[in-house]
Amino acid sequence: MSNLNTTASKGGILSRLIKWLRSGKGQRCIIMITFMTVPLLLLIGFAYLPFFKMFEFSFFNMKYIGERKFIGLDNYRDVLADKEVMNSLMLAVYYLIGSFIQLALALYFATMLSFKTKGGSFFKGTIFFPYLISGIAMGFIFKFFYTRGFVFDTVLTRLGFELENLPYWLRDKGINNVSLVATSVWKYMGQNMVLFIGAIMSVDKELYESASLDGANRWHQFRYIILPSISTIIVLNMILSITGSLSAFEPPYVITGGTRGTATFFLLMHNMAHRHQKVGKASAMALILFSLIIIVTIAQKLIFKYVFSDSNEDVSKKTARMLRKQRAKEAMR
Amino acid sequence: MTFSQRALYILRTFIKYISLVLITFISILPTVSTVITAFKTEEEYTSTNVMTPPNSWVYFKNFVTAWKDANMGLAFLNTFIILVFVLIGSIMFGAMLAYILSRFKFRGNEFIRNLFLFATLIPGIATQVTVYQIMHSMKLINTLQGYIILMMGTDVISIYIFIQFFENISVSLDESAIIDGCTYYGVFFKILFPLLKPAIITCMILKGVSTYNEYYMSNLYLQNKSIFVTVSTSLYTFTGPYGNQYNYICAGVIITILPALIIFILCQKQIYSGLTQGAVKG
Numbered sequence: 001m002s003n004l005n006t007t008a009s010k011g012g013i014l015s016r017l018i019k020w021l022r023s024g025k026g027q028r029c030i031i032m033i034t035f036m037t038v039p040l041l042l043l044i045g046f047a048y049l050p051f052f053k054m055f056e057f058s059f060f061n062m063k064y065i066g067e068r069k070f071i072g073l074d075n076y077r078d079v080l081a082d083k084e085v086m087n088s089l090m091l092a093v094y095y096l097i098g099s100f101i102q103l104a105l106a107l108y109f110a111t112m113l114s115f116k117t118k119g120g121s122f123f124k125g126t127i128f129f130p131y132l133i134s135g136i137a138m139g140f141i142f143k144f145f146y147t148r149g150f151v152f153d154t155v156l157t158r159l160g161f162e163l164e165n166l167p168y169w170l171r172d173k174g175i176n177n178v179s180l181v182a183t184s185v186w187k188y189m190g191q192n193m194v195l196f197i198g199a200i201m202s203v204d205k206e207l208y209e210s211a212s213l214d215g216a217n218r219w220h221q222f223r224y225i226i227l228p229s230i231s232t233i234i235v236l237n238m239i240l241s242i243t244g245s246l247s248a249f250e251p252p253y254v255i256t257g258g259t260r261g262t263a264t265f266f267l268l269m270h271n272m273a274h275r276h277q278k279v280g281k282a283s284a285m286a287l288i289l290f291s292l293i294i295i296v297t298i299a300q301k302l303i304f305k306y307v308f309s310d311s312n313e314d315v316s317k318k319t320a321r322m323l324r325k326q327r328a329k330e331a332m333r
Numbered sequence: 334m335t336f337s338q339r340a341l342y343i344l345r346t347f348i349k350y351i352s353l354v355l356i357t358f359i360s361i362l363p364t365v366s367t368v369i370t371a372f373k374t375e376e377e378y379t380s381t382n383v384m385t386p387p388n389s390w391v392y393f394k395n396f397v398t399a400w401k402d403a404n405m406g407l408a409f410l411n412t413f414i415i416l417v418f419v420l421i422g423s424i425m426f427g428a429m430l431a432y433i434l435s436r437f438k439f440r441g442n443e444f445i446r447n448l449f450l451f452a453t454l455i456p457g458i459a460t461q462v463t464v465y466q467i468m469h470s471m472k473l474i475n476t477l478q479g480y481i482i483l484m485m486g487t488d489v490i491s492i493y494i495f496i497q498f499f500e501n502i503s504v505s506l507d508e509s510a511i512i513d514g515c516t517y518y519g520v521f522f523k524i525l526f527p528l529l530k531p532a533i534i535t536c537m538i539l540k541g542v543s544t545y546n547e548y549y550m551s552n553l554y555l556q557n558k559s560i561f562v563t564v565s566t567s568l569y570t571f572t573g574p575y576g577n578q579y580n581y582i583c584a585g586v587i588i589t590i591l592p593a594l595i596i597f598i599l600c601q602k603q604i605y606s607g608l609t610q611g612a613v614k615g
Contacts, residue, residue, distance in 0.1 A: 031517040032437060035429040039492075040445070042426070046486045047452040050463035057463065064466070109356060112349055125601060126357045132593045132604075133364070134546035134565045137586045141363045144370070144383075144579050151366040154384045190360070191608065198609030218345070247456055253549075266458060273462045274553075286459030293454055 058283035068280075075284035085285070088265040091177055095245030095264070098181035102189045103237055109189075110196035111222055124197070128190035139254025142183045146170050146255075173261050180251040180262055192237060199230040232304075239300040243293050265289060364590070367583040371395055378580040395584035399571075403585050404559070408567035412545065415481055415563065419544050420537055422485040427536065428529055431495030432521050436507065449489050461553060468554060475557045483554065484544055491536040494610055498532040499525070535607040538600060545593065564589050 020026045058075055062068035079085055109127060113120050133141070145151045146169035157163055169179040207225050227234075249266035252258045258267040265285070273282035370378065372387035372395070400406065434442060464483070465474075473479025507520050515523070548565035555561035558569070568589060571582045597604060 027517055028437060031521075032433055032439070035433050035521075036445070039426045039430040042482070042486050043449060043452060045467065046464055046483060047455055047460070048448075050460040050467060051455050053463040053466070054460055105356075109353070112353065117349070117353070121601070123353050123357055125597070126360050128605075129594070129597060130360055130364075132542060132546070132597055133590055134548055134568075134593075136548040136565050136568045137589050140568065140571065140582050140586050141367055144367060144583065145363045147577075150383045151363065154382055155362070186359070186363070194605050194608055198605070247458075249458060266456070269459060279462055282459075282462055286456060286462070289456055289459060290454070293456065297454060 054283040054286055057280050058287050060280045062280050063277045064279060071280070075281045076288070078281060079284050079288060084263065084268060085265065087261065088263055088268050091262070091264050092245045092248065094177045094181050095184065095248040096242060098185050099188075099241035099245055100238070102185040103192055103234065103241065105185070106189050106192035106196055107234065110193045110200060111226060113193070114197055114200040114226075124194070128194055130187045131191040133187070135250045135254050138183065138187060138250075142179075142251075142255050143170070146179055170256055171260060176256065176260060176262055180255060183251050183255065184248065195233065195237070196230060199233045200226055203229045235303065235307075236300070239296065239303070242296050246289060246292055246296075367579075367586055370579050371584040371587050373580050375578075375580060378578075383579075395580050396588060399581050399585035399588060402581070403567040403570040404562050405564070405567050405585075405588060407560075408562045408564045411477065411561060412564040414477060415484070416541060416544055418481045419484045420540060422481065423488045423491060423540055424533055424536055426485065427488055427491040428495050428526065428533070429521070431492050431499055432525065434492075435496045435499035436504070449492060453489050458549060461550070465553065474554055475561060477555070477561060480551060480554050480561075483550060484547065488536075488540060491540060494532050494535055495529065497610075498529060502528055534603055535610055538603050538607045541596075542593070542604075564592075 021030065059070060059072060060068040061071045061074070109123075113124050117123065130138075148168060149163065152169060153163060153166055156166060167175045170176050203225060208221055211221055211225060247266050248264045249270070252262045252264055252267050253270065256262045258264070258271065263271070266289070269282050269285040269289070272278050272285060366383060369386060370383055372390055372392050373381070374388075374392060374394070377387060434446060468474050468479055468483070471479070473482065502525065506524060510520050510524055511517075546565060548563075548568075551561075551563045551566050552569065555563065555566065558566060568585055571585055
């Protein structure tokens with residue numbers, strides 16, 4: 001204490017600092033600094049710093065070690081002229097179609113399981129579980145599954161198909177991407193379904209009851225109560241599946257390794273960086289992908305701003321109005 | 334009920350259960366077939382069809398071989414250590430950050446929130462090229478602590494779950510504690526943190542599952558597999574020399590899936606609700 005007093009009498013700055021630190025404002029400042037430093041350092045160190053460095057690398061011809069040479073926009077030009085890259089962007093269409101099918105299936109089963117079903121939680125659990133299997137395990141499972149004469153072929157031959165007529169699921173170029181997309185649907189459909197069930201469950205139960213009193217059948221309930229109240233999450237998932245299919249990576253990485261025309265954009269980028277060590281070109285690819293994702297995200301924000309701006313309107317009012325309209329139509333007939 | 338209504342009802346129920354049974358079959362078929370193969374002797378595996386059930390369901394030799402060859406004892410130990418530190422770290426830092434962002438009004442609050450949100454748009458695997466260099470310059474390649482720090486990183490979903498949770502806890506609780514002479518640290522650690530329990534469980538499950546299943550970064554940053562093998566990377570053992578010896582590979586795969594299955598059966602409800610919360614806020 002005496003020590004403090006002497007310093008205070010000398011300058012007064014330190015004592016004022018201590019006083020400030022003990023005040024409410026000082027306390028706030030200290031806790032803000034101590035609580036935010038580590039998370040912010042992690043964020044900057046592992047997300048932003050790499051991102052900006054990647055931006056820089058994309059203008060160089062370089063490997064991990066050794067000299068680098070500034071080459072301007074050549075990396076970008078190379079990437080856009082690359083036939084393999086264009087092919088991989090076409091593959092994104094496969095994955096996009098796959099994820100729309102996945103969403104439709106998820107919606108179908110979610111609606112079903114939201115109503116009373118015998119063994120509902122068993123079905124829900126088994127449909128969902130593939131989501132919890134690690135990607136690398138999934139890779140082995142499906143390599144095994146699709147091998148000639150193995151699981152899938154056995155099931156199909158039991159159903160009456162001839163083995164000679166069946167394609168090689170992972171080798172034949174017409175079909176191998178479909179096989180891969182199917183594994184992705186297999187893994188993620190259950191997760192989508194659980195999300196949809198959650199959304200459907202949050203719809204007011206009284207709505208169903210009053211609707212069924214008003215004579216609405218199951219289809220009406222789905223069309224006028226469930227669909228409008230979960231439309232936001234459906235559209236959100238549809239948009240997310242665009243970015244998802246652009247960055248599809250896991251199925252080809254763990255199952256085929258990207259051979260025989262199954263390399264997606266992300267996988268090409270991975271190979272470019274880690275197999276061929278063309279760091280500059282890989283960075284350029286990453287930035288092209290990033291700008292595509294940004295465009296989709298902006299589109300998503302705009303869609304939600306203008307199309308779903310009335311989504312806060314009370315669902316029951318909307319539903320009541322729709323039901324009235326529907327019944328009026330039926331009465332007209 | 335009229336006759337046609339009844340017929341319609343029966344038809345609908347029929348379609349419903351048929352489609353449910355079908356999708357369940359598709360969902361479990363790939364996994365079940367690996368279970369069947371995992372119990373077969375080498376001879377059985379080469380001589381019988383993959384879907385023929387094994388002679389004995391208690392033939393565990395494949396599991397023993399897979400466990401030893403893939404060094405899975407060490408793998409489970411490493412994964413356990415990683416899980417403990419990553420979960421503690423990411424939950425503490427996530428809750429601390431969420432506390433500041435939800436309770437303190439200051440310039441830059443909105444900016445920091447956006448900084449975290451924007452980071453989710455950066456494709457994770459793409460930046461590994463440069464993250465690798467950063468890790469290398471910090472001498473963190475092939476160290477458990479390096480991988481743990483990386484995995485703690487920026488977990489935006491848990492931050493948002495915590496922020497949401499804090500916003501449902503009345504601020505008057507903090508204020509009265511401050512008036513009673515409690516420091517901000519006291520408010521956070523003694524009063525708010527215990528109240529966060531449901532959110533912590535949600536985050537633990539989400540982060541736990543993703544950490545347990547993570548294989549890409551652990552393969553990249555923990556290259557010395559004889560020391561730093563994790564449960565998922567232990568499966569890489571089976572890529573090369575094993576070729577088509579699926580009786581061993583399947584046993585290995587089953588071993589890694591089993592803990593996930595047990596956790597799933599025990600905490601189904603929390604996993605579902607965690608996912609739903611994580612998705613809505615994320």
